[in-house]
Amino acid sequence: MSVIDVAISQVGTKSKGNNNKYNTDFYGHMVNGDAYPWCAVFVWWCAKEAGEDCVPKTASVSDILRYAKENGCFEPRGYMPKIGDIFIHQTKKESHTGFIVEVDEEKYYTIEGNSDAQVSRKSYHLTNYQLVGFYTPKYKNPPKEVV
DSSP states (O other): OOHHHHHHHHTTOBOBTTBSHHHHHHHSSOOOOSOOOOHHHHHHHHHHHTTOOOSOOOSOHHHHHHHHHHTTOEEEBTBOOOTTOEEEEEOSSOEEEEEEEEEOSSEEEEEESSSSSBOEEEEEETTOTTEEEEEOOOOSSOOOOOO
16 A cells, blocks of 8 residues: 555544544654644654655654755655655745645645644645645655546
8 A cells, every 4th residue: 555545545534633543653642732733743654554664753844844855855846746745835834744646737636634623635736835845755665646
């Protein structure tokens, strides 16, 4: 099963505050507080479940970005993403991440955790001002086209 197969299987999984299986697996216990951003943890969890070790264990989007750059796997805005790439959004106040599952000439389509308090499918224009770029992991089992 690829990382994208795992992510697709999670669409619709809701989170009540921080009480979700992704945080429990990450920390080994439930996390207190309602404002914990878990999108990066979701990316790590999906990779772990797929048997991939190319996604760092982190709860920080900035750490994923740093890891991608340090390992020569970062593509800046303007790159045409592929299925399985991990998008990086950042503003001055917040950041967000998730998986690319489809791309066309104008948009990229995603599966992401911590989106409307659940795992959601979303789409963004390739010109999205929040887009910094993409982490292009070297998967052992690369994702195939999503049907």
